Amino acid sequence: MIFKQFRYEPLNQASYLVGCPKAKEAFIIDPIEGLGADFYVLEAADLGLAITGVFETHVHADYVSCARELAEMNGCPHYLHENAPTTYPYTSFKDGDVFTVGQVDMTCLFTPGHTPEHTSYLITDKSRSDEPWAVLTGDCLFVGDVGRPDLLVGDQALDVMDEGERAQTQFTTIRDILFALPEHVEVYPNHYGGSLCGGVNMSGKNSSTIYYENKYNLAMQKADAAEFAEFVRDTAKPLPDDYEKIKSYNLGLLEKEELKGAGV
Amino acid sequence: MTPAEVRAAQQEGAAVLDLRTPHPFAAEHLEGALSVQFNRADLVDRVELVFPEDLPMIMHGEPEAIGKVAAKLLSDAGFNVLGHLEGGLKAWKEEGLPVVQLPTLDVDELKDRMGEFTVVDARDPFEFKYGHVPGSGILSWTEAWYEADKAEDDPPIAVICGDEIRSVLVASILVRKGKKAELVTGGMVDWVERDYPIEKGMG
Ligand SMILES: [Fe+2]
Numbered sequence: 001m002i003f004k005q006f007r008y009e010p011l012n013q014a015s016y017l018v019g020c021p022k023a024k025e026a027f028i029i030d031p032i033e034g035l036g037a038d039f040y041v042l043e044a045a046d047l048g049l050a051i052t053g054v055f056e057t058h059v060h061a062d063y064v065s066c067a068r069e070l071a072e073m074n075g076c077p078h079y080l081h082e083n084a085p086t087t088y089p090y091t092s093f094k095d096g097d098v099f100t101v102g103q104v105d106m107t108c109l110f111t112p113g114h115t116p117e118h119t120s121y122l123i124t125d126k127s128r129s130d131e132p133w134a135v136l137t138g139d140c141l142f143v144g145d146v147g148r149p150d151l152l153v154g155d156q157a158l159d160v161m162d163e164g165e166r167a168q169t170q171f172t173t174i175r176d177i178l179f180a181l182p183e184h185v186e187v188y189p190n191h192y193g194g195s196l197c198g199g200v201n202m203s204g205k206n207s208s209t210i211y212y213e214n215k216y217n218l219a220m221q222k223a224d225a226a227e228f229a230e231f232v233r234d235t236a237k238p239l240p241d242d243y244e245k246i247k248s249y250n251l252g253l254l255e256k257e258e259l260k261g262a263g264v
Numbered sequence: 265m266t267p268a269e270v271r272a273a274q275q276e277g278a279a280v281l282d283l284r285t286p287h288p289f290a291a292e293h294l295e296g297a298l299s300v301q302f303n304r305a306d307l308v309d310r311v312e313l314v315f316p317e318d319l320p321m322i323m324h325g326e327p328e329a330i331g332k333v334a335a336k337l338l339s340d341a342g343f344n345v346l347g348h349l350e351g352g353l354k355a356w357k358e359e360g361l362p363v364v365q366l367p368t369l370d371v372d373e374l375k376d377r378m379g380e381f382t383v384v385d386a387r388d389p390f391e392f393k394y395g396h397v398p399g400s401g402i403l404s405w406t407e408a409w410y411e412a413d414k415a416e417d418d419p420p421i422a423v424i425c426g427d428e429i430r431s432v433l434v435a436s437i438l439v440r441k442g443k444k445a446e447l448v449t450g451g452m453v454d455w456v457e458r459d460y461p462i463e464k465g466m467g
Contacts, residue, residue, distance in 0.1 A: 024285040038329040045330050046303040048429070050285050073327040 001104050001125035002026065002047055003134070005188060005206060008034045011063050012195035014206060015040075016136055016188065018123055019049040020102020027053040027101055029121060029136055030190050033064035037073055040066075053099060055079045055106075057138025057190055058118040059086060061151035061247035062197050062240040064259065081110060083117035085160070087252035095119075103127040111177055113170025114139040114147035114197075116160040120178065122185075134186040135210070141178050142189045144203035146170055146219045148236055149229075151197075151243050167229035174220055183211035199235035265347040267359040270294070270322050273346055278320040279440075280349070281311075283330050286428040289436070290447055292353065294324060295362040296440055299432040302330050308341045313406045314433065323348035366435055367446040371454040374422055381422035381446070384415070386434035389466070397424060397455060398463040405430040412441040420444035427451040 002019040011034060019026030026049035028040050044051050054071040059080070068088065071078035077091035079099070084090065093099075095110030107122040121136040139147035149166030152159040161169065178187075186209055191197045193204035201218050213220065219235070222228040240246075242262035248254045265273070274280060280294050283302035293299070300311060302325060315321075321343060325331030331348030339345040349356065357363060374381065374397070383400035385392050392402045403411060405425070412434075415421060421438055425431035428451055438445035456462070 024287065041327050041329050042304065042333060045283070045325075046305060048285060048301060048303065050288065050326075073329070 001123075001127065001133075002049065003123070004043070004047075006035060006039075006043070007192075007206065008032050008063075010034060012191055012193045013063055014188065014190055014192060017044060017047070017049075018101065018104060018106060018121075019044070019047065020104050020127075021048070022127075023102025024048055025050050025052045025101050027051070027055055027099065027106060028067075028070060029055045030057055030060075030138070031066050031070050033066040035066075037066045037070040040070055041073065050074070052076050052101065053079060055099075055121065056084075057120065057136065057140075058115040059084055059247065059250050060139075060190075061115075061243045061250070062191075062195070064246055064262070065250050081108070081117040081119045083112075083160070085117070085251065093119075107132070109135070109177055111138070111140040111173045112161075113166055113173045114149060114151075115166075118147075118173075122181070131182060132185055134188055135178065135181060136188050136190075137178065138190045139197050140170065141174050141187060141213060141217070142191060142198045142202050143187065143205050143208040143213070144217060145198040145201045145235075146174065146217070146232060147198055148196075149232065150236070151239070151247065164229060167232055168225040170232075171220075171222070171225040171228040179210060179214045179220075181210050183209065183214065185210045187213055196237045196240040199232060199237060201235060265322060266350055267356045267361055269347075270324075270349050270356075271359075271361055273320065273322060276320070278322055278346055279315070280322045280324050281334070282436075283307075283323060283325040283334055286432040286447065287449075288326070289432055290366040290368050290449075292363050292365060293436075294349075294353070294356060295364045297324060297436065298440060299366075299436040301429050301432075302334055304333065304337065307334060308337055308343075311338060311343065312341070315409055317342065318344055320344045320346050322346050324352070326352050328352055366432070366439065368449050369422060369446055370449050371451075371458060371460065374424070374448050374455075375458075375460055380419050382416055382419055384421050384423050384434070384445075386423050386425040386430040387452075391426065393464065393466055395456075395462040395464055396452075398461050400424070400463075402466075403434055405434055408434045408437045412437050412443065415441075415443055417443040417445065420446060422446050422448050424448040424455070425451050427453055 016029040082092035280297040323331040
């Protein structure tokens with residue numbers, strides 16, 4: 001397996017490449033416009049890999065995605081969970097679907113809360129073991145923190161769950177789905193450090209493990225979903241600038257020109 | 265360059281460097297193209313080792329960004345780069361220009377059909393000496409452009425290397441020079457993994 005994390009420091013954002021040296025193919029997960037589609041194309045080519053799939057954990061509200069462009073450039077699918085309310089077409093998947101690149105399996109774990117379509121990707125390198133090795137947790141579970149539940153667009157058709165519902169769902173999702181994974185599994189989030197997508201307890205460290213977060217993630221030490229929701233609200237950072245605009249663009253409701261540089 | 269411009273330059277002797285990975289190249293490529301897998305770290309060094317500096321070259325990358333970057337890297341290094349193919353393979357085919365395949369066989373087929381091929385190893389001599397397919401000869405990737413004319417292709421040549429990057433390059437050079445050549449997929453890595461016989465020395 002070839003596994004690479006790309007950090008976009010201005011927004012404390014992490015995107016990923018998961019590939020197989022034997023198949024010479026790779027998936028890109030959560031690509032960001034700040035780095036740009038060409039960046040991912042060249043990084044993959046440097047590793048001798050062709051990009052055969054572009055995945056997103058969810059429709060982002062705090063940064064501009066380049067997933068559509070990257071998929072189009074490579075003539076490959078752009079994958080999102082079937083709940084994603086975009087106005088443009090994508091290739092949808094369901095909870096439990098498995099995508100394979102060479103010897104690597106990427107299993108879709110439906111992890112709603114931060115958004116209603118949020119999905120984490122469990123990585124298994126079958127050339128080493130049938131046990132999963134890592135999970136890309138998107139904006140569900142961060143190192144030291146959890147994804148915020150309040151980045152809503154203000155449109156009832158799109159904001160399928162309200163803030164309270166999202167917070168409560170986030171708690172059960174993390175407890176029942178992510179913390180049910182083997183404890184050695186490594187955790188790779190979509191954000192770190194100062195990112196506004198989580199709270200004040202988000203670590204600048206770029207990865208963790210299920211064991212460590214289960215034991216030491218402050219929000220997840222709360223007794224129940226209600227206490228969790230209160231804690232998340234109390235420890236939230238300010239809202240990201242222009243998040244409604246960015247989310248609208250990522251949903252296909254705005255053209256790139258209308259962004260005027262927001263979130264790049 | 266438009267597909268028509270690329271075709272015209274090819275007819276004047278320019279070489280198209282196909283920068284993709286070996287499998288897509290084998291499946292379909294511009295007639296006459298040479299397979300040189302891209303990366304920023306050592307593309308220039310490899311091209312320097314394989315081709316004469318005055319060879320007119322055209323880059324073909326997918327997506328196009330790769331072709332552009334390669335053209336810049338190589339022309340900055342002093343190579344005679346005419347440009348890159350705009351619109352890639354899709355535009356080329358839309359113009360009705362010719363595409364061809366490079367036949368492939370895996371190591372199991374090679375072992376079963378040994379007598380039907382002239383086996384040629386594209387690696388460096390020190391690697392060949394350490395262990396190669398019994399009965400194979402060496403046409404090292406850095407010599408191939410200059411020595412391919414002399415290659416014996418009856419029976420057709422099956423080209424092998426460590427994995428596929430140098431073998432596909434040598435196979436594409438052989439085909440360009442009018443020889444019958446095929447690519448052994450999986451290379452020596454698969455051959456050794458299957459525990460197939462190995463011959464040591466320079467053969
Ligand atoms: Fe998010």
